[in-house]
Amino acid sequence: METKEYIESGILELYVYGLLTESESIEVAAMAKKHDEINDEIIAIEKAIVALSSSFSPFHSVANFEKIKIKAKLELKHGKVVDMKPASTWSQYVGWAAAVLFLLGFAYQYVQLTQTKQAIEVVGSEKDKLKSEYALLDQESKITEKNLSIVRDIKNTGVTLGGQAVAPQSFAKAYWNKDTKVTYIDAAGLPKPPKGKVYQVWALKLSPVLTPTSIGLLTEFDSNNQKIFKVENTGYAEAFGITLEPEGGSPSPTMDQLYTLGKV
The missing domain is CATH 2.60.40 (Immunoglobulin-like)
Known part of the structure; x- marks a missing residue:
């Protein structure tokens, strides 16, 4: 398989995301060491993912990319290349990655919203409890005032x-x-x-x-x-x-x- 066809197959994107098998990852690492064009493409994909990750989920991008970097830097032995169907277009890959990151960001926001709602419920419960305690104290105060009036009544x-x-x-x-x-x-x-x-x-x-x-x-x-x-x-x-x-x-x-x- 020629270098151009190999790049267009989509295997490099899957490699960066850590979605290949061990044998497939070994092959990609070997190809990257052998061909500068492939190595440069891997670097370009990493940069694109970092940019997308920073836009959609800034709190998780660093941790995810570190995992990707570790995967990319493995010193692996030569293996057999697994032929893959060419990717349709680079824009389709970007759209797929953006969708995944959007869902991750949405999930994060949903968790935050749920936690906020729970905090509001706790505050509301505490407020109701304070109201109840205040009503009880107010009632006791009125009873005390009445009893004092009985004791103090000179008649x-x-x-x-x-x-x-x-x-x-x-x-x-x-x-x-x-x-x-x-x-x-x-x-x-x-x-x-x-x-x-x-x-x-x-x-x-x-x-x-x-x-x-x-x-x-x-x-x-x-x-x-x-x-x-x-x-x-x-x-x-x-x-x-x-x-x-x-x-x-x-x-x-x-x-x-x-x-x-x-x-x-």
């Missing part, structure tokens, strides 16, 4: 309820507005009720006969972080008491389960 009579025999360390406080009849219980000094039990609040009339009236249950004790409960309106009371009762409450107080008691 509320504060009644301290001291611990009794069953729980000497317990304590509570009642805030009773005699005008509006509204009553709040601060139960922060009570221990967590056992499962199946609930605290029940009583308004007591002491004379002429001890008369207890239930004014509410301290339900959802665990979830009430500040432990301030609004109970039923209290029209008349000489004392307040809190007992531990079965879940759902009792019609009358269980006196041996009287946790706190205090006179108005």
Whole structure:
């Protein structure tokens, strides 16, 4: 095969791209050492690939070309030439190479876009989490403000309820507005009720006969972080008491389960 036909066969382009078999690569290397025209053509192809690679995928061109250079510089032995069909035109090769590089560049951009979208999703998730936490803190703040207003209201009579025999360390406080009849219980000094039990609040009339009236249950004790409960309106009371009762409450107080008691 003449030198011109060999160059036009397209084998040199495949050699530069590393797409030949080992025996074919050996033959091309041998031909390049033997014919300056072939060696010059290989160099020209390398330069064209570098130019294209820099245009379409600048971040990968250096690494790819280094692999090509290593392939081109191999000191290989003589072998049999594999005849190949002549390439149609140089412009077709350039178009093929450009298409490959374009796809590589597009794939790189797609990966970058995917990573950006994932980062945006993470930021959005964190933003939603912060909104949720802010809403919770805002709610807690409003509850705290309300509870402070109860404690600071000079129209509320504060009644301290001291611990009794069953729980000497317990304590509570009642805030009773005699005008509006509204009553709040601060139960922060009570221990967590056992499962199946609930605290029940009583308004007591002491004379002429001890008369207890239930004014509410301290339900959802665990979830009430500040432990301030609004109970039923209290029209008349000489004392307040809190007992531990079965879940759902009792019609009358269980006196041996009287946790706190205090006179108005």
